Amino acid sequence: MNEIEKKYSAIDASCRLPLLVLFGVASLWLVIGLALEIIASLAFHKPDLFAGCPFLTYGRVLPAANNAILYGFAMPAALGVVLWIFARLSESELLLPLVPIVAANIWFLAVLIGVVGILIGDSTGFTWLEFPRSGSILLFAAFLLIAISAMATFGARRERVLKPPHWFLLAALFWFPWIYSSANLFLIAWPVRGVAQAVIGWWYSNNLIYVWLALVGLGVAFYLLPKIAGRPLQSQYFALFGFWTFVLFAPWCGIPQGAPVPSWLPTASTVAAFLMAVPLIAIAIVFVNTIRGVNIECKGGPYCYAKFAMAIFILNEAVMLIATGCPHCNAVVGMTWFMPAQVYLQIFGFFAIVICGAAYESLPGVMGFELPFRSFVRFQHWCFIVGSVLVALLLAICGIEQGLKMQNPEIHWHDITAGTLNYLKFSTLGLCLLLLGSLMFAANIFAATSTWLTRQAKAVAASLTESFEAEEVKS
Amino acid sequence: MKTGFRIFLGTLFVLGLSWCGFVLGPVLQLGTQGQAAVLNSSDIYPNQRPGAATLGLQVYRANGCAACHTTQIGQDGVVCDVVLTGAGSDPAAVSNLISSLKLTGLSKDEADAVSGQITAAGGKSETHIVPVGPDISRGWGMRHSVAEDFLWDNPVQLGSIRVGPDLANVGMRYPLDWQLLHLYAPQSQVKDSMMPPFRYLFKVQKIGATPSPDALQLPEGFGPPAGYEVVPTEDANNLAAYLVSLRADVSLYDAPFTTASAPSTGTHK
Numbered sequence: 165m166n167e168i169e170k171k172y173s174a175i176d177a178s179c180r181l182p183l184l185v186l187f188g189v190a191s192l193w194l195v196i197g198l199a200l201e202i203i204a205s206l207a208f209h210k211p212d213l214f215a216g217c218p219f220l221t222y223g224r225v226l227p228a229a230n231n232a233i234l235y236g237f238a239m240p241a242a243l244g245v246v247l248w249i250f251a252r253l254s255e256s257e258l259l260l261p262l263v264p265i266v267a268a269n270i271w272f273l274a275v276l277i278g279v280v281g282i283l284i285g286d287s288t289g290f291t292w293l294e295f296p297r298s299g300s301i302l303l304f305a306a307f308l309l310i311a312i313s314a315m316a317t318f319g320a321r322r323e324r325v326l327k328p329p330h331w332f333l334l335a336a337l338f339w340f341p342w343i344y345s346s347a348n349l350f351l352i353a354w355p356v357r358g359v360a361q362a363v364i365g366w367w368y369s370n371n372l373i374y375v376w377l378a379l380v381g382l383g384v385a386f387y388l389l390p391k392i393a394g395r396p397l398q399s400q401y402f403a404l405f406g407f408w409t410f411v412l413f414a415p416w417c418g419i420p421q422g423a424p425v426p427s428w429l430p431t432a433s434t435v436a437a438f439l440m441a442v443p444l445i446a447i448a449i450v451f452v453n454t455i456r457g458v459n460i461e462c463k464g465g466p467y468c469y470a471k472f473a474m475a476i477f478i479l480n481e482a483v484m485l486i487a488t489g490c491p492h493c494n495a496v497v498g499m500t501w502f503m504p505a506q507v508y509l510q511i512f513g514f515f516a517i518v519i520c521g522a523a524y525e526s527l528p529g530v531m532g533f534e535l536p537f538r539s540f541v542r543f544q545h546w547c548f549i550v551g552s553v554l555v556a557l558l559l560a561i562c563g564i565e566q567g568l569k570m571q572n573p574e575i576h577w578h579d580i581t582a583g584t585l586n587y588l589k590f591s592t593l594g595l596c597l598l599l600l601g602s603l604m605f606a607a608n609i610f611a612a613t614s615t616w617l618t619r620q621a622k623a624v625a626a627s628l629t630e631s632f633e634a635e636e637v638k639s
Numbered sequence: 640m641k642t643g644f645r646i647f648l649g650t651l652f653v654l655g656l657s658w659c660g661f662v663l664g665p666v667l668q669l670g671t672q673g674q675a676a677v678l679n680s681s682d683i684y685p686n687q688r689p690g691a692a693t694l695g696l697q698v699y700r701a702n703g704c705a706a707c708h709t710t711q712i713g714q715d716g717v718v719c720d721v722v723l724t725g726a727g728s729d730p731a732a733v734s735n736l737i738s739s740l741k742l743t744g745l746s747k748d749e750a751d752a753v754s755g756q757i758t759a760a761g762g763k764s765e766t767h768i769v770p771v772g773p774d775i776s777r778g779w780g781m782r783h784s785v786a787e788d789f790l791w792d793n794p795v796q797l798g799s800i801r802v803g804p805d806l807a808n809v810g811m812r813y814p815l816d817w818q819l820l821h822l823y824a825p826q827s828q829v830k831d832s833m834m835p836p837f838r839y840l841f842k843v844q845k846i847g848a849t850p851s852p853d854a855l856q857l858p859e860g861f862g863p864p865a866g867y868e869v870v871p872t873e874d875a876n877n878l879a880a881y882l883v884s885l886r887a888d889v890s891l892y893d894a895p896f897t898t899a900s901a902p903s904t905g906t907h908k
Contacts, residue, residue: 207835211825215836222835223703285701289794318643326643334643335650342654346662351794358672359786360665361795367661411650415657422713423797424784426668432660499709499801570801573776577804581833584802 171255176529178257179248182264182313183530184613186244187523189272191606193236194516196279198599200229205595208588219283227294228282234292234372235303236275237602238515239340240268242380243310245522246333248530249387250314253330254321260313267309274302290351290365292372300348304341311337328403332383335411336376343371359425370418373507374484377515378414381477382447384522388470389454392525398453406446413439421494437489440481448478464542469521472549476513480506483560496571501584502563505556512552512598520544520605527612536611540604547601555594562587675787678890687791688884695881698874700794702837707802710885714783715772717896718743719750725763733762743769767897780808780887782894788887803834810886818879819871820855827861840875843867 206213207222214220243264251258278295281287287294295303314337318330326334347368350356356364390397397403416436419429451474462468484506487493497503524541528534535541562584569580674683687693699705720743726733740753754764770782784807789795813821820827823841825834841855843863854868863869871879890896 208833211833211835212838213835215838218702218839221702221837221839223706224701226706227703287701287703289700289703289705289796291799326646330643331646334646338647338650339654342658346658350662350666355793356666356670358669358790358792359795359797360669361793362789362797363665363669364662367657371657408649408653411653412656415654416660419661420799422711422783424711424786424788425665426786429661429665495713499799501800501802503800566801571773573773577777578829578831581803582831585833 172252173529173532175251175255175257176248176526177532178261179251179526180530180532180616182247182258182261182268183244183526184609184616185265185268186240186247186271186310187527187609188613189268189275190237190241190244191602191609192272193232193240193275194602195599195606197229197232197236198595198602200225200232200279202592202595202599204229205588205592208585209592218285224283224285224287227287227291228279231282231292231294232275232279233511235278235295238377238511238519239307240271241519241523242384242515243307243314245384245519245526246337246380247310247314247317248526249329249333249384249522250317253323253327253387254317255323256317256320258313259316259320263313264310267306267313270302270309271306274299274306277302288352290347290361290368292369293347293351293365297348297352300344300352304344304348307340307344311341327387328397328400328407329383329387331404331407332379332386335407336379336383339371339376339379343368343376359423362423363419363425363429366418366420366423367415371415373510374417375411375414377510378410378477378481381473381515381518382410385470385474385477385518386450388466388518388522388525389451389474392467392470393455393458393460395454395458397450398456399450402446402450402453406443406450409446410440410443413443417488420488420498421491422498434489434491434494437485440485440489444478444481444485451475451478464545466521466525466541468545469517469524472545473514473518473521476509476517476549476552480509480514496567497563498567500563500567500570501559501587502567505559505563508552508559509556512548513556516552517545517548520548523605524608527608531612531616533612533615535608536615537604537608540608544601544604547597547604551594551597551601553594554597555591558587558591558594669786672786672790674790675891675893678892678895680889682889684889684891685787685790689880691877691880692884693791693881695877695879695884696792696794696796698840698878699796699881702878704806705796705798707798707800707834708804708806709798709801710805710807711784711797712774712780712782712805712807712887713772714770714775714894717768717770719745719747720767720769721745721750721753721757722765722767723757723762724765727761727763729761733757733760736760736762744771768895770894770896774805778812779805781898782887782890782896784887785891785893787891787893806882806885808886808888810883811888813882815879815883816856818882819875820857822875822879823855823869823871824857824861827858837875840872840878842870842872844870 203220204222204225247258247264278299281296281299282294286296288296347364350364351361355361386397386403413436417433419433421430423430455471460467462471487497566580566584569575674685677684723737736756742753745753750766754766757764774780817828822837824836825832844867846866846868851868851870853870857869890898
């Protein structure tokens with residue numbers, strides 16, 4: 165082991181417990197969330213399946229599933245990866261490692277309170293903010309705690325110059341507390357009057373799904389791609405331009421056309437969606453130039469994860485640009501299944517894939533041994549890509565067909581919903597693939613944890629016997 | 640870029656911009672909104688929903704009805720229809736004239752021209768404002784939804800996807816009894832409906848000495864076993880009351896339309 169590897173192995177080891185706890189929480193909620201998602205989609209197969217059970221009715225299970233996946237899986241897993249990347253880029257061990265461990269436990273409790281709250285009917289009724297108040301307060305506190313540890317590690321960095329992943333991840337660390345506190349204060353603590361609530365709700369959802377997830381995902385991808393490819397980002401200037409234009413335009417998207425609000429709001433969103441072409445092209449150039457000519461077989465490993473996730477991100481953003489930047493297209497696909505299709509692609513096709521890839525990249529070093537089930541990595545990769553693309557494609561086609569039919573008042577509403585049912589039934593298959601993939605992720609995380617625990621126990625036992633034998637020799 | 644502080648300042652600025660636009664802006668513009676005057680009437684709109692309906696909104700929220708239903712109507716624009724109200728002294732000439740004119744689906748200028756011609760021929764006409772769009776043609780509403788429609792609601796449940804039909808005016812389409820039957824057994828009212836039944840909002844109980852006056856009159860095949868009756872709980876009654884209260888049927892400055900019963904408006908020449 166040379167000097168550099170030794171240095172990094174000490175840094176990786178400092179992240180071990182925080183990462184294990186955060187990834188453990190994340191993989192558990194991913195499995196629960198997808199199971200709930202499948203329960204929700206059963207409503208399309210047999211509407212009266214849970215007619216007598218308030219906890220399993222579609223309108224409660226679906227938000228519970230979405231929140232479990234986003235707040236339970238996506239955010240803690242992402243924060244774990246952020247801690248690791250910050251420690252690595254800082255060339256310093258993770259500072260305050262106990263804080264994220266405590267925070268991860270608070271986080272688990274917060275999501276548990278939130279998901280159970282939604283299922284028993286305590287949802288706040290705002291998309292992506294459904295958690296009852298106690299859950300959101302705990303979640304906010306846990307985020308701040310993890311951010312403190314990340315910022316301390318950032319402040320102690322030996323290499324002072326900031327790298328591209330720094331920009332994206334620092335912005336994300338700052339972004340979430342602002343949007344989450346703002347939305348909770350104006351919608352739940354002191355609710356504003358009338359449709360201003362809806363506008364703030366849209367602002368928050370857009371900032372969470374299309375800005376926060378994108379910032380973290382891009383930051384992680386821009387760390388992984390150069391690291392594995394062994395060459396710097398091509399080029400940093402494009403990346404910098406892409407970053408600033410992205411954060412300038414992206415938070416203005418999200419207010420749908422035709423909403424019952426003053427018309428300057430949706431107009432501003434349409435213009436912003438149109439302008440999103442600028443950062444999108446810059447980011448696409450950086451991505452293509454960085455991986456072009458790199459001769460690495462990815463074999464379903466982390467490099468593959470980052471590459472596919474970036475490709476899906478660029479595709480999804482481009483489709484969104486057309487769907488929301490063009491008023492005619494928006495009139496067709498607005499309020500149809502097309503919109504959830506994009507959210508699925510963003511969460512599973514892009515974010516989950518890049519974050520799982522980063523987790524697999526970090527784990528061998530962090531644990532000090534290879535992954536327990538290495539073949540699962542490749543298999544999960546395909547499960548996630550096929551699953552998320554299948555769900556998104558089915559829902560998108562379903563949405564376009566539904567939207568075109570909705571434009572024609574001659575077509576009876578009943579025929580429109582009947583037309584959507586087959587797509588919805590098939591999408592359950594994609595969700596099952598995602599669940600299969602998430603089980604493999606959870607298996608790797610929990611097997612790695614138990615292997616590590618067994619080794620710790622053995623080491624403790626060995627040192628005890630040793631000292632015992634030493635005593636015997638003495639006497 | 641050298642310091643994290645610059646990233647912080649830059650992010651503060653760009654996110655602050657969008658915060659001012661989409662959080663502060665709407666709060667300042669809409670947060671103090673009051674009731675609006677109904678066109679051609681001394682009424683104001685909207686009134687607070689009845690007590691049961693206000694409670695029903697919370698049942699709507701708790702059960703996630705907005706996961707499948709929107710409560711917002713869209714509209715492509717408005718057209719003008721010219722309606723003849725009097726034939727004047729020379730009915731034959733007026734009827735000759737109007738048979739040669741297009742009277743519906745006009746722009747405002749065209750409508751003015753047409754009513755001018757009718758007036759010149761001695762007839763009397765009215766111009767009606769008619770909202771158009773697929774939602775309106777589907778009978779889901781008389782006009783597009785506006786901010787005033789949601790003034791008293793908390794939380795505002797606009798919804799974002801139409802898995803089921805829009806509910807902005809469901810109170811105009813169906814009465815209270817229908818809502819209760821539909822909540823208990825949607826398929827009994829709408830054949831092959833994909834809506835899950837909300838049987839947990841109802842009690843199935845043995846019929847006592849006298850049958851409950853609230854018991855649902857369910858059609859054959861959907862009812863409880865013999866000797867039992869289905870009675871709505873308070874939640875079901877409140878939810879149904881809320882659904883019945885969903886009606887945006889008045890003409891406003893932001894969303895004008897001519898109602899059939901409204902006093903004659905427009906160009907009386």
